[in-house]
Amino acid sequence: MEGMTAAAARKVLLAAPRGYCAGVDRAVIAVEKALEQYGAPVYVRHEIVHNKYVVQTLEKKGAIFVEETEEVPEGNIVIFSAHGVAPVVHEEAARGKLATIDATCPLVTKVHKEAVRFAKDDYDILLIGHEGHEEVIGTSGEAPDHITLVDGPGDVGNVTVRDESKVVWLSQTTLSVDETMETVDALKGRFPQLISPPSDDICYATQNRQIAVKQMGADADLVIVVGSKNSSNSVRLVEVALGAGARAAHLVDFADEIDEAWLEGVGTVGVTSGASVPEILVEGVLEWLAARGYGDVETITAAQESITFSLPKELRRDLRAEAAAAVSAEGDGARKA
Numbered sequence: 001m002e003g004m005t006a007a008a009a010r011k012v013l014l015a016a017p018r019g020y021c022a023g024v025d026r027a028v029i030a031v032e033k034a035l036e037q038y039g040a041p042v043y044v045r046h047e048i049v050h051n052k053y054v055v056q057t058l059e060k061k062g063a064i065f066v067e068e069t070e071e072v073p074e075g076n077i078v079i080f081s082a083h084g085v086a087p088v089v090h091e092e093a094a095r096g097k098l099a100t101i102d103a104t105c106p107l108v109t110k111v112h113k114e115a116v117r118f119a120k121d122d123y124d125i126l127l128i129g130h131e132g133h134e135e136v137i138g139t140s141g142e143a144p145d146h147i148t149l150v151d152g153p154g155d156v157g158n159v160t161v162r163d164e165s166k167v168v169w170l171s172q173t174t175l176s177v178d179e180t181m182e183t184v185d186a187l188k189g190r191f192p193q194l195i196s197p198p199s200d201d202i203c204y205a206t207q208n209r210q211i212a213v214k215q216m217g218a219d220a221d222l223v224i225v226v227g228s229k230n231s232s233n234s235v236r237l238v239e240v241a242l243g244a245g246a247r248a249a250h251l252v253d254f255a256d257e258i259d260e261a262w263l264e265g266v267g268t269v270g271v272t273s274g275a276s277v278p279e280i281l282v283e284g285v286l287e288w289l290a291a292r293g294y295g296d297v298e299t300i301t302a303a304q305e306s307i308t309f310s311l312p313k314e315l316r317r318d319l320r321a322e323a324a325a326a327v328s329a330e331g332d333g334a335r336k337a
């Protein structure tokens, strides 16, 4: 009887939205289309998105991932990852006679443009973000003389500016919303005239996934976040789940990384995934849980998402040219018939 009660209490709360955002979808499709269009190999600078499975799958299709543009042999195509690159990287690619496809998420590009604009107006820019993260390196490269990195509230004490009346903060797109607000409050304490970005730098997808995991975190004994260790937004979901009251939260790339011991005494398991995570990996986790008695799944929906981005312009141009050639060949065929 006791056993039956415990089994009846087992359930899964599945967060929505979760997984792929519009920027990731666009970047992954860009690599696939480039492989179709130009044939393998296609070089990609940095992991196109921070997900092991995505990278392994694209490698099997003929993508070659490199860390630096100089590693790409002259005359080849290189795709820039969704996290964005500094202007100097475009220059390196031109010097190496490489054709480029820029898969930087448009919402990252928006932050780059803000940095350029504020630097032009000679502001000191306090960029809140994680030191060493690819996106931060790219954004900082837009205006290295004007940007100071602020890596969380603990870093605020070290910040110095030239003119306290001309200071703005910007941020990485994938930060914890709550922690960023803490950092901003601390910065405002030091620089009362600090101005905020014209619109949110933490993107819609990051925010929505955090809201959803917060909603279910309070009711979950265990939260499983599917995502890779180097995925900033996925790591943030683990932190947000714990902050919301989940008793435990773990990040896994694949279902087989889940430790059976985590389920001890657990009734409700929350499941979510980072913005770079394909749904097939979440399905694997749900199957793993169902096989252990957690087959009852309730979706917790925090927001609806409908945003999509068009493919990088270099690909759209070539795909249009290809479509036009196909139409014209068809026309020739029809005339001959």
Ligand code: 2E4
Residues within 6 Å of the ligand: 023, 024, 048, 049, 050, 051, 082, 083, 084, 105, 108, 135, 173, 174, 230, 231, 232, 233, 234, 274, 275, 276
């Ligand atoms: C570009 C910008 O930035 P993070 O480490 O979270 O990247 P990931 O590749 O995991 O997610 C997609 C992405 C790409 C997010 N923001």
Ligand code: SF4
Residues within 6 Å of the ligand: 021, 022, 023, 024, 082, 105, 106, 107, 108, 173, 174, 203, 204, 205, 206, 233, 275
């Ligand atoms: Fe773009 Fe946001 Fe997705 Fe990053 S998480 S790729 S900024 S939509």
